[in-house]
Amino acid sequence: MTGNEKKGYFFVFLTGVFFAFEVIGFKEVFRRYNLSPEIAALFGVGFAFLIVTPYFLISKKRRTKVFTTISRDGHILTLGTISNAIGIVLYYYALKQTDLGPAAILIKTTVLYNVLLGVFFLGERLKSREFLGIAIAILGIYMISTLEGQIKVLSAFCILLSAFLFAIQSYMIKKYIPEILGLEYAYLRLFLLSVFFLFYSWYIGSFQIPEISIIVILGLFSLLGYFLGRAFYFEAHNYLPISKLNATLLIEPIFLMFVGILFMKEPIDSQKFIGAGFILIGLYLIVFHKRKEKQ
Secondary structure, X not given: XXXXXXXXXXXXXXXXXXXXXXXXHHHHHHHHOOOOHHHHXXXXXXXXXXXXXHHHHOOHHHHHXXXXXHHHHHXXXXXXXXXXXXXXXXXXXXXXXXXXHHHHHXXXXXXXXXXXXXXXXXXXXXXXXXXHHHHHHHHHHHHHHOOOOOOOHHHHHHXXXXXXXXXXXXXXXXXXXXXXXHHHHHHHHHHHHHHHHHHHHHHHOOOOOOOHHHHHHHHHHHHHHHHHHHHXXXXXXXXXXXHHHOOHHHHHHHHHHXXXXXXOOOOOOHHHHHHHHHHHXXXXXXXXXXXXXXX
């Protein structure tokens, strides 16, 4: 494994950690409060944007990087963020009415989408063992997504569509941005998401202002996932092909599944654990086995 690969996988690992905290936080908010997905996203990303803005404005170097990102990568940032925003609305809609474990695992179909986009449009190559790993992981995802009583068909469809919209952003970054500035990209993405959710909530007539305590909770979890998690994820694009970016993130939903069982009283099901086992085997074949052979 090269130094760049190690750095890329380290960034992906950090991404998974921060993404997991964000999903847990939003799921808990949806469980406790009657809050629409777009309002939760609006006040979460909006509060996070306000928190990190001084960090970027106080330094001339960071301001320069922000302006560089706008002038050089602004069109890709805008298109990718719009795709992400629609995906976020769909995902949170499904998360409100779906158990944490199945939802978190099903969203990882971004792995399959990224592989297909990378192979067909970016010229990336995968060995037969890696395709086998992906197939096994997808089988595990399918087993968990079809758990009766824990996920609805409409919710599953929304999550699958959301996963594709998330994958589109990675494709555009790898295709059109030679070297991405992760922190600055994540910061500007917060602003664009805030604008999108504000206009979207006004348009559909769902705009409301939650209690301050709820806004703070949403903001803190958004700071972890929408800013720090995304910043590490964007940086990983500089070191890994998109077919590998989400492969290591397959470990994240396993963690979330156990959080749902232990702390949110979600049912224990043998199909869950078998599906989780398939995902881990697929992960090994996609990433670690190949690295071991190279060493």
